[in-house]
Every structure is written in C-alpha cells, then in structure tokens.
Amino acid sequence: MTIQWFPGHMAKSTRLIKETLTQVDAVLEIRDARIPFSSHNPLLYEVVKHKPMGLILNKADLADPAISQLWTSALAPIGKTLLLNTHHKTARTTITNFGREVIAHAVAQKKLRKRPIYNILILGVPNVGKSAIINTLKGHVVAKVENRPGVTRTPTWFTIAPDLRCLDSPGILWPKFEQNNVGMGLAITGAIKEHVTTIEHLIAYLIDYLREHYSDALRQRYALTDADLDTTDAMAIVSAIGKKRQMLLKEGEIDLDRATQLILKEFRAGLLGRVSLEKP
Ligand SMILES: Nc1nc2c(ncn2[C@@H]2O[C@H](COP(=O)(O)OP(=O)(O)OP(=O)(O)O)[C@@H](O)[C@H]2O)c(=O)[nH]1
Ligand SMILES: [Mg+2]
Numbered sequence: 001m002t003i004q005w006f007p008g009h010m011a012k013s014t015r016l017i018k019e020t021l022t023q024v025d026a027v028l029e030i031r032d033a034r035i036p037f038s039s040h041n042p043l044l045y046e047v048v049k050h051k052p053m054g055l056i057l058n059k060a061d062l063a064d065p066a067i068s069q070l071w072t073s074a075l076a077p078i079g080k081t082l083l084l085n086t087h088h089k090t091a092r093t094t095i096t097n098f099g100r101e102v103i104a105h106a107v108a109q110k111k112l113r114k115r116p117i118y119n120i121l122i123l124g125v126p127n128v129g130k131s132a133i134i135n136t137l138k139g140h141v142v143a144k145v146e147n148r149p150g151v152t153r154t155p156t157w158f159t160i161a162p163d164l165r166c167l168d169s170p171g172i173l174w175p176k177f178e179q180n181n182v183g184m185g186l187a188i189t190g191a192i193k194e195h196v197t198t199i200e201h202l203i204a205y206l207i208d209y210l211r212e213h214y215s216d217a218l219r220q221r222y223a224l225t226d227a228d229l230d231t232t233d234a235m236a237i238v239s240a241i242g243k244k245r246q247m248l249l250k251e252g253e254i255d256l257d258r259a260t261q262l263i264l265k266e267f268r269a270g271l272l273g274r275v276s277l278e279k280p
Contacts, residue, residue: 052106126171
C-alpha cells in the first residue's frame with residue numbers, strides 16, 4: 001500500500017522556507033529518535049543541504065537507548081548529532097550549546113563568516129517537537145505545541161540569545177513514501193494523520209513489530225499471556241488487549257476500535273516503555 005500525503009500548506013511552506021534561506025546561517029534538522037530514517041525528509045534536504053547542518057534526534061526519552069546509540073554512530077559521518085529530550089531540565093543549555101557548536105564548526109571550516117548574530121532554521125517533519133524546542137530555548141511558551149501533525153502553520157523567528165535567532169517552521173512531508181514502513185512509522189509516531197492509512201493496517205503493523213522486538217513490553221503493559229501472544233494474527237492480540245481492558249460493545253463483542261486507539265495512545269505516550277521502530 002502506498003501512502004500519499006502532501007496537503008497544500010506543506011507545498012506553501014516549502015516555498016516559504018526556500019525564500020527565507022538567504023537569511024539562514026545554519027539548519028538544525030529535527031527527527032524523531034524512534035524513526036530516524038523515516039522522519040528524514042529527502043526532498044527538503046535537497047533544498048537546505050548547502051547550509052551548515054546539525055541533526056537532533058528528539059523524543060529520545062521515548063526511544064530504545066541502545067538503538068539510539070547505534071543511530072548516533074551510524075549518523076556521525078553525516079554531521080553533528082544530538083540525542084535530545086526537549087522536556088529535560090538541561091535541554092535549554094544542551095540545545096543552545098549544540099547550535100553554537102554547529103556554527104563554530106562551520107566558521108572553522110570557513111563555510112560561515114563570523115557574525116554577531118546567527119540565524120538558525122529549525123526544520124523537520126510534523127510533530128517531531130520543533131515548536132517544543134523553541135519553547136524550551138525561550139524558557140516559556142511562545143509557540144503552539146500539540147501532539148498532532150500540522151500545528152505550526154507559518155515560519156516564525158524567535159530571539160533565543162543575544163547571538164542566536166531561531167526560525168520555527170511548519171512540519172513538512174514529501175509527496176510520496178516509497179517504502180511502506182516509512183508511512184507506517186510516521187503515522188504511528190503521529191507525524192501524519194492516521195486516516196491516510198487504514199487504522200487496521202497501522203495497528204497490525206505496530207502489534208507485529210512489538211510482538212517481534214518488544215514482546216515483554218506488550219506482555220507487561222496488558223498482562224498478556226504467552227498464549228495471547230502465540231499468534232501471527234495481530235488483531236487477535238488487539239482483541240485480547242480489549243478483553244483485558246473490558247472494552248466491550250453492547251452485544252458483548254470486543255470493541256476493537258477502542259482497543260486500537262488505546263494502544264496507539266499509550267504507545268505514543270511512552271507507556272509501553274522505550275521503543276525504537278527502526279534500526280540503522
Ligand atoms: N516525550 C517527548 N515528547 C516531546 C518531546 N519534544 C516534543 N514532544 C511532544 O511532541 C508533540 C509535538 O510537539 P510540537 O513541538 O508541537 O511538534 P512540531 O514539530 O512543532 O509539530 P508541527 O508544528 O506540527 O510541525 C507535543 O505533544 C510535545 O509535547 C520530547 O523530547 N519528548
Ligand atoms: Mg510546530
């Protein structure tokens with residue numbers, strides 16, 4: 001199944017970002033640490049790749065720490081990489097230092113001239129935490145943050161420090177995901193709305209993945225038995241979870257829709273533990 005998704009505002013945002021590039025000294029690309037491959041927008045990268053760049057794998061608190069370490073090593077040749085939990089109390093200093101490091105490196109390499117103020121573009125697919133990063137940098141809420149894609153609609157500049165300005169930008173996707181798992185990862189983590197795929201496909205993909213790689217997490221969260229997990233039918237597991245949570249329809253059947261929503265919501269909130277959906 002091919003997932004396609006490119007609403008008008010993303011095309012417009014891509015144009016706006018191209019227009020502001022002349023004012024931008026460096027780019028921080030924000031990806032979701034649970035899907036560092038799928039949350040990279042190859043089209044947008046073509047637009048900004050001539051700029052000094054740093055890479056932030058955000059929501060690291062939700063990702064599997066061992067796999068995140070593999071990703072940091074794998075991505076090191078591409079450039080400076082930071083594993084980040086934006087809500088951590090040290091995040092403000094960590095991000096500021098990282099931004100300054102990226103700039104200092106570019107200046108040392110003569111890719112950037114010394115200036116009193118540097119302008120940094122915060123870029124990434126929807127819902128990866130770009131605006132949350134801005135709020136953390138400011139120390140209070142200045143940008144709207146919500147756990148759904150498409151919250152920021154227009155690029156906005158924020159002064160972060162006497163020497164730094166950051167441009168928050170709307171999350172941008174590319175028109176077509178060549179690989180099925182890319183769309184799945186983006187939908188599971190909330191970078192695209194679920195209705196672009198069928199919810200049954202999505203939950204089956206997540207359950208199959210968890211059963212294969214994080215079966216203990218599934219078992220513990222929902223008090224599942226070995227027998228519950230001993231099936232290749234993902235919907236049977238969803239049904240077992242619905243039964244445990246007593247999600248029943250009037251006729252006494254299990255409410256699979258509610259069970260699906262519960263699992264997705266709990267996964268996104270990190271209640272199944274720290275799970276990475278991709279390995280390098
Ligand atoms: N657990 C966790 N959640 C985070 C982190 N950073 C951001 N979030 C949450 O992720 C959700 C999306 O954050 P936003 O800042 O609105 O994301 P965005 O990239 O600006 O999204 P768009 O404006 O739609 O492109 C919110 O619920 C944030 O609280 C993080 O490091 N860890
Ligand atoms: Mg935003």
